[in-house]
Amino acid sequence: MGRSRDVVPRGALRALVLAILAEGDLHGYALARRLEERARGTLKIREGSLYPALHELELEGAVEATWTRAPDGRRRRVYSLTSAGKRTAKGARAEWLAIADLLQSLLGT
Amino acid sequence: MRDELERFVASLAIPEDRKAVVLAELGDHLACARETAAREGRDPDAAERDALGSLEALRRSLESVEPAFRVSRWHALGRGALAGVLVAVALDQGGALMRGALGAVFALAVVLLLAPPRVLELLRAELRASPVRGTLVSGSPIGPALVYAFTVMSTPFCVWIALIVVRAQSGVTAVDVPWSAFAVMMAVYAVLFVEGVRARLVPAR
Numbered sequence: 001m002g003r004s005r006d007v008v009p010r011g012a013l014r015a016l017v018l019a020i021l022a023e024g025d026l027h028g029y030a031l032a033r034r035l036e037e038r039a040r041g042t043l044k045i046r047e048g049s050l051y052p053a054l055h056e057l058e059l060e061g062a063v064e065a066t067w068t069r070a071p072d073g074r075r076r077r078v079y080s081l082t083s084a085g086k087r088t089a090k091g092a093r094a095e096w097l098a099i100a101d102l103l104q105s106l107l108g109t
Numbered sequence: 110m111r112d113e114l115e116r117f118v119a120s121l122a123i124p125e126d127r128k129a130v131v132l133a134e135l136g137d138h139l140a141c142a143r144e145t146a147a148r149e150g151r152d153p154d155a156a157e158r159d160a161l162g163s164l165e166a167l168r169r170s171l172e173s174v175e176p177a178f179r180v181s182r183w184h185a186l187g188r189g190a191l192a193g194v195l196v197a198v199a200l201d202q203g204g205a206l207m208r209g210a211l212g213a214v215f216a217l218a219v220v221l222l223l224a225p226p227r228v229l230e231l232l233r234a235e236l237r238a239s240p241v242r243g244t245l246v247s248g249s250p251i252g253p254a255l256v257y258a259f260t261v262m263s264t265p266f267c268v269w270i271a272l273i274v275v276r277a278q279s280g281v282t283a284v285d286v287p288w289s290a291f292a293v294m295m296a297v298y299a300v301l302f303v304e305g306v307r308a309r310l311v312p313a314r
Contacts, residue, residue: 027141028134029138029145030141033145046160046162047135047160047162047167048162048166048167048170049166049170051134051135052170052171052174055171055174055178056234059177059178059252074136074140076137
């Protein structure tokens with residue numbers, strides 16, 4: 001595996017976020033860690049891209065955030081998919097898998 | 110690090126209530142990074158710094174997204190209707206002065222002055238959003254920027270149609286349409302076209 005990538009195309013990050021949230025509700029840091037674990041060290045998710053993407057999805061009504069408390073009492077926002085978000089997640093997944101297939105066939109293996 | 114984060118969030122050009130949300134969220138993120146690093150035997154300070162990444166990149170992203178939380182569709186509708194009525198009345202009552210370029214400039218100035226804050230950034234975010242599948246057609250979700258665009262474009266024509274009907278009832282049937290009446294519509298469609306193309310062609314950051 002190569003070194004980790006800091007930059008994920010915005011559309012791809014949105015699709016990844018939606019896919020992870022489709023598995024369960026998470027706060028931002030846990031979501032980033034889940035993505036990085038899934039990528040086995042090839043991807044580095046930074047706040048600079050994660051939270052704006054989450055907030056955009058919130059504005060679009062694809063995710064909703066609820067306040068909870070961390071074990072030490074600090075405030076924490078937990079994100080979950082809305083029903084519209086579940087549909088968006090399915091569409092985004094299909095779209096990016098199709099793009100991946102296309103690139104694979106164009107660029108070779 | 111917490112002080113640096115607080116100074117950074119305070120300096121953001123975003124609504125005050127969103128600053129509290131961003132600060133709590135980023136603070137939680139850094140605390141989590143620190144706790145995880147300590148648990149895994151890594152340097153907590155380095156982990157915190159690494160999690161924060163580039164503050165300038167974060168600033169650009171947040172300042173393009175957060176203002177949209179302040180502007181509701183109703184807020185945009187009200188501003189659009191007010192701008193539209195002002196344009197309609199000024200062009201109707203302005204006489205020869207408002208028929209040409211001056212009328213067009215005046216109309217565009219009113220539309221710009223009454224536009225919701227950061228309307229262009231809002232519009233870009235709305236045009237980048239995933240299409241919504243309706244029963245008949247699919248399209249962009251209608252957010253505050255699109256509400257403002259369509260309201261400000263259609264309100265003057267609604268007012269003028271009402272004036273034509275009222276005047277026709279009192280016997281005035283001549284209708285004179287100056288080209289400045291179309292300035293706002295042409296400008297709005299031009300912006301929608303350019304930004305719509307950009308939203309599809311320009312790679313996302």
